[in-house]
Amino acid sequence: MARSLAVRILALAGSLWAASLIVFAVIEVIPGDPAAFMLGLNATPETVAALRDQLGLTGSLPARYLAWAGGMVTGDFGTSYTYKVPVADLVADRLAVSLPLTVYAMAISTAIALPAGLVAAAARGRAADLAVTGLTQLGVAVPNFWFAMLLVLVFALSLGWFPAGGFPGWEDGVGPALRALTLPALALALPQAAILTRVMRSATLEVLGQDFIRTARAKGLSRARAVWRHGFRNALVPVLTILGLQFAFLLAGAIIIENVFYLPGLGRLIFQAITQRDLIVVESVVMLMVAAVIAVNAAVDLAYALVDPRLRR
Amino acid sequence: MRASLALGGALAGLAAGAALLSLVWTPQAVDGIDIAARLRPPGGANLLGTDHFGRDILSMLMVGARTSLAVAVLAVGIGAGLGVPLGLWAAARRGGWADALIGRAADLVFAFPSLVIAILITAVAGPSAVNAILAIGIFNIPVFARVTRGAALALWTQDWVRAARLAGKGDLRISVEHVLPNLASLLIVQGTIQFSLGILAEAGLSYVGLGAQPPTPSWGRMLAEAQTMVALAPHVALMPGLAIMATVLGLNLLGDGLRDRLDPRLRPGAGA
Numbered sequence: 001m002a003r004s005l006a007v008r009i010l011a012l013a014g015s016l017w018a019a020s021l022i023v024f025a026v027i028e029v030i031p032g033d034p035a036a037f038m039l040g041l042n043a044t045p046e047t048v049a050a051l052r053d054q055l056g057l058t059g060s061l062p063a064r065y066l067a068w069a070g071g072m073v074t075g076d077f078g079t080s081y082t083y084k085v086p087v088a089d090l091v092a093d094r095l096a097v098s099l100p101l102t103v104y105a106m107a108i109s110t111a112i113a114l115p116a117g118l119v120a121a122a123a124r125g126r127a128a129d130l131a132v133t134g135l136t137q138l139g140v141a142v143p144n145f146w147f148a149m150l151l152v153l154v155f156a157l158s159l160g161w162f163p164a165g166g167f168p169g170w171e172d173g174v175g176p177a178l179r180a181l182t183l184p185a186l187a188l189a190l191p192q193a194a195i196l197t198r199v200m201r202s203a204t205l206e207v208l209g210q211d212f213i214r215t216a217r218a219k220g221l222s223r224a225r226a227v228w229r230h231g232f233r234n235a236l237v238p239v240l241t242i243l244g245l246q247f248a249f250l251l252a253g254a255i256i257i258e259n260v261f262y263l264p265g266l267g268r269l270i271f272q273a274i275t276q277r278d279l280i281v282v283e284s285v286v287m288l289m290v291a292a293v294i295a296v297n298a299a300v301d302l303a304y305a306l307v308d309p310r311l312r313r
Numbered sequence: 314m315r316a317s318l319a320l321g322g323a324l325a326g327l328a329a330g331a332a333l334l335s336l337v338w339t340p341q342a343v344d345g346i347d348i349a350a351r352l353r354p355p356g357g358a359n360l361l362g363t364d365h366f367g368r369d370i371l372s373m374l375m376v377g378a379r380t381s382l383a384v385a386v387l388a389v390g391i392g393a394g395l396g397v398p399l400g401l402w403a404a405a406r407r408g409g410w411a412d413a414l415i416g417r418a419a420d421l422v423f424a425f426p427s428l429v430i431a432i433l434i435t436a437v438a439g440p441s442a443v444n445a446i447l448a449i450g451i452f453n454i455p456v457f458a459r460v461t462r463g464a465a466l467a468l469w470t471q472d473w474v475r476a477a478r479l480a481g482k483g484d485l486r487i488s489v490e491h492v493l494p495n496l497a498s499l500l501i502v503q504g505t506i507q508f509s510l511g512i513l514a515e516a517g518l519s520y521v522g523l524g525a526q527p528p529t530p531s532w533g534r535m536l537a538e539a540q541t542m543v544a545l546a547p548h549v550a551l552m553p554g555l556a557i558m559a560t561v562l563g564l565n566l567l568g569d570g571l572r573d574r575l576d577p578r579l580r581p582g583a584g585a
Contacts, residue, residue, distance in 0.1 A: 018421050026433045141509075141562035143516050146536055146554035149543055157544045252426035256517050260540070271521065274436050282436050286429055293424045 004305070012298045019290045020072065024065050027283045068283070072291075077284040082276045087284045090269060097167055098258070098265035101181050102250045105188035106243070112193040114232075114239070117200025121235075122227050124205060132197060139194025144253055148187035148260040155183060165262040184261045188253050192246045199242045203235035210234075237304065244300030248293040318570025324563025328556070332382050335375035343372045343530055355548055362548045365538065370549065373530045374556050380442065380531040381560070384524070385511030387446045389504050392453020397500065399454070400461025401492060405484040407466055415462070419455035427452035427514050431523050442525035445518045449511050460503050461496060468492045498575035502568050509564035516557050532557050 052058055059067075071078060077087035120132035156164035162183050168176045207213065208231055216226040255267030262268075266285055273281035346366045353363040355370075362370050403415040425433075431448035438444055468474060469492070477487050518524040519533030527534070532553045539550035 015417075015421060015424065018417075019424055022421075022425075023433070026437060137562060137565060138558070141558045141565060143513055143520075143533075143536075143554065143557050143561075145517060145520050146550075146557065149536065149540060149550050149554070153543050153547060153550075248424070248426050252428040255428055255432075256521055259521055270432060274432065279436065282432070286433060289426075289429055290424050293426070297424070 015294045016291055020069050020287060023283060023287045027279055072287060078280040080278055080281050082278045087281055094266045094269045097263050098254055101184055101254055104181055104185035105250055108185055108189035109193040109196055113196030113200055117197045118204055120201045121204035136194040136197050140191055144187050144191055145256050145260050147190050148257055151183045151187055167263050184257045188250060188257050196242060200239055203238045204231055207231045207234045241300060244297050247296045251289055317566040321563045321566025321570050324559050325567050328378050328560040331375045332378035335379055339372035339375050341369035341372045343368055343376050364549050365542060370552050373535060377530040377532045380525050380529055381512050381515050384442055384446050384515040385508050388449035388453055388511045389507050391450025392457045392507055393504060396454040396457025397461045400458040401465055401488040403462045404465030404469060405488050415458060419458050422455045431518050435523050440523045440526060445515055445524040449514045453507050464496050464499050465492045468495055502572045505564055505568035509561045512561050
């Protein structure tokens with residue numbers, strides 16, 4: 001176990017390193033000089049050179065990579081050209097919106113998908129199953145930002161239950177903040193819930209065909225109890241993997257949904273940074289997102305091995 | 314599941330037909346601005362109503378279908394064109410360094426969601442339909458590589474592959490002449506799925522302004538423009554969304570139906 005853990009950690013570090021090389025290389029090939037861009041057309045070469053120096057744009061490629069990558073590891077993500085504040089502070093501010101949003105969406109998606117998939121599997125081929133399967137077909141076909149607009153139309157503009165956009169911040173208490181995040185989280189959760197329901201359904205069907213379910217039934221457990229006690233837990237293993245994969249999609253999906261609802265999260269930050277050519281912000285935020293995806297998948301891999309002894313090598 | 318094949322084919326065919334028809338005919342011109350006719354509800358001369366510039370929404374949707382389908386088709390082309398050979402190569406050299414390298418690289422690309430790839434490309438080259446194609450296409454490469462490798466591995470253990478080997482054929486010829494033809498149905502199904510995901514991704518990218526640029530109509534940007542007047546004229550926001558949903562649903566049903574038709578072994582729950 002200790003050996004396999006070491007191998008996993010090495011693989012994780014390798015992936016992060018390779019990803020950082022890609023992000024750095026892409027940003028490096030961008031034509032144009034950020035320093036010249038920031039100072040405008042009237043800047044003298046001397047002031048541009050001074051700013052280049054200040055921004056760390058001088059020096060060889062390897063030296064700049066080392067400085068940037070070293071900073072990422074130690075939590076120094078550089079300074080935003082436009083905001084003139086450390087990128088780490090910006091990211092921390094925005095994460096206070098994006099992270100709760102992602103977790104909220106995952107919670108909604110799981111809360112819908114696990115029971116729905118279980119019910120569909122238990123009612124295989126009957127009306128409940130067909131209804132659930134049909135809804136999942138719709139769920140994966142609906143663009144989530146469009147679903148978000150429909151939610152706004154119904155629950156914000158017509159009924160007035162939730163705000164149509166914006167974020168009050170956490171200072172005014174958890175209630176208003178969660179209210180502002182509810183529609184975005186729902187929109188974000190819909191396609192993921194549909195996918196997760198399908199996985200849960202097929203995983204449960206798979207488990208229900210196993211001998212130990214028949215044994216449990218033979219011991220006198222009712223069908224429902226057998227499904228609940230023995231089927232549910234065993235079906236969770238594939239579901240866990242998909243949940244990890246979905247984190248990547250939620251993170252990316254949040255970029256779009258944040259724009260629908262004008263939420264000041266990482267997604268909005270990255271778009272503003274692109275339009276303002278604030279490349280340090282783009283570089284660091286993209287790297288953080290990719291690192292989060294890699295780390296979560298590695299964690300799921302590990303959790304998997306802990307949950308299912310058969311998968312330990 | 315004959316019904317899903319028929320319904321899926323009809324919906325996907327409708328989108329493709331609308332896109333093709335728009336090359337020669339649309340109910341009305343899409344480049345004319347007619348403020349007097351703005352935000353008309355569906356009915357009359359404008360079957361689906363007009364948008365905030367008085368443009369006919371049905372005509373816009375037909376032209377927009379072109380953008381969506383072209384981006385998604387080309388992205389699938391990139392993904393399959395590069396991913397399938399890589400997958401075949403990995404399977405032919407299973408366990409070797411090429412296999413390991415391709416596997417690792419696929420893992421790595423999966424860490425970059427297509428939207429993040431699009432953001433990176435946009436930061437470098439600016440937003441355009443071509444960059445949307447690249448972003449979605451790059452993400453498709455590891456998908457096709459994985460699927461191809463997985464299925465090809467099973468084929469390599471077959472007796473007729475061994476027979477081909479004994480006949481003196483090399484890895485390349487076996488891959489092309491014996492493995493690839495047997496993957497055709499699987500790849501068609503996967504292509505349909507990636508096609509529908511591509512439509513969704515393109516809509517998302519053009520919605521946030523990273524896809525096709527004005528004046529090229531696209532479903533995603535129609536939604537972005539409709540957003541501010543969703544309360545005033547809901548139909549402007551409803552129609553493009555319905556178009557996306559119907560196309561994606563159609564392609565997904567088509568994929569399911571084709572899977573059942575082409576290869577019964579791929580049917581969920583079959584076999585075991």
